[in-house]
Amino acid sequence: MDTQSLQAFLAVADSGSFSRAAEQLHLTQPAVSKRIASLEALTRARLFDRIGRRVSLTEAGRLLLPRARQILVMVDDSRRALSNLSDEVSGELTLATSHHIGLHRLPPVLGSYVKRYPEVRLDLRFLDSEQAYQGVLDGDIEVALVTLSAHPDPQLRATRVWVDDMTFVAAPEHPLARESRVTLATLCEHDALLPGPLTFTRQLILERLARHGLAPRVGQSTNYLETLKMMATAGLGWSLLPDPMVERDIASQRLVRLALEEPAIQRPLGYLVHRDRTLSNAARSLLECLDQEAVANPASP
Template sequence: MDTQSLQAFLAVADTSSFSRAAEQLHLTQPAVSKRIAVLENQTRARLFDRIGRRVSLTEAGQVLLPRARQILVMVDDSRRALGNLTGDVSGSLTLATSHHIGLHRLPPILGAYVKHHPEVRLDLRFLDSEQAYQGVLDGEIEIAVVTLAAEPDPQLQVVPMWIDRLCFVAARDHELARHGRLSLATLCEHNAVLPGPLTFTRQLIQARLADRGLRVSVTQSTNYLETLKMMATAGLGWSLLPEQMVAQEIAAGTLARLDVDASPVERPLGYLVHRDRTLSNAARSMLARLDEVREKAALSWPER
């Protein structure tokens, strides 16, 4: 099996489309179809069912899928291991981050990195933290700088870097903004705008409320915190957002910080890599820079 055919197979499997796979690989659709045909000939099995516009994996395709990922990861690891022998910090580095961290935490780190390592081609991907986790597990991403899960996969090396303290906010003319100290129960009587239910941040909030036997009514959800800030400012509901992110709006009076009778809600931010992956020199240099920032942040958390 050649790696190009396997790459085409994964692209079609991930997108459920030959045309989208072709766009992803910068190939024509016939070229992708040819590579799949070659792979099906080599495996002596049909890998996809094509019914109308729908493309789905056959049983043989489902068996091949995890093995194809493993093969490509092993090939990439071998290339990196050989490339590392030169000692050069060059080649490509695939780094994923959430939109919030990418906007508010990473710019100075990335700026210094590209200045010192101009030979590195930085492939920066903005993803939800949960998608970035999976990308590292699948071997598609070398480093992810994201919101950390409460219980990370043991295959991952997870290093905390910052604590993001969250605060309850609402529009300045919202009913809650006219209250004094609020209980969580009173807060839950009003609609909220929060991250999606599968996000680490939402799970953190729900766990806090569940400890009090409470449930929240979420009328709008999005994984983009900047959008949540806009919706809260517009009066669509209260929200829970990073202090650093809403400080300017609170100072300007467009958002009100709610005085809620609860201990601070905090979420850990940091980086993660796969324990079994051979990291490129470019990735090692990025980790060194991230560790410098971590030390300056004076966080003494143990590595998990």
């Protein structure tokens, strides 16, 4: 089975569009259509229904989808295994990182890595942790640097590298900022600025509140922590943010650390790889750098 046709099939299935798939694969739309037609002729089945501008998988397409992913992962795995026979650290490394890690944690590690291994071509993708998590499961991403789930999929190997101590903050003019003691129950009387409902970070907050039979009153929600910080400084509500991220804002009195008598909520950050995937030399070398960072990082318990 032609792997290029399978790549086109997955691109159309994931994007829901022949034109977006063509952009993703750096092909013309007729070239993508030709590859899909070739695959449909080979499988003797129609894989997509095209109704107006809408493209959706047929029953045959849905049946092929997980198998197509497995075939491409196996091909890539074999390619990497053969390449790893040499000790050369080169080739492409598909690395996903959350925006927070990419901005605040990764630069020193990545800077050292690219100097040491200049022959590696990095395909660096900024994704929400949950998207990166799924990308590793699907085989699209070799290594992901993310907020770690409390209940990781058993197919994944999750390794902690850093720990974020999270801080409850609000603007100086916020009513909670004037309180000498703030309880979780008091927090829930005011609007919260929190990450999206499906994020691992939000789950940490919800679990802490749920232990006390509480739920937050969510005023605004976004997956970008920098945006949450901006809204908190504007006085739109309280938020829970990584301590290093808000130190300067607290020092400049743009934010206030709320006086909660609760143990700090800690957010584990680290890397994910698929247990069944043969890692490239480039990926293994990066993991060595990250393991050294974990040992050297005093914040990691």
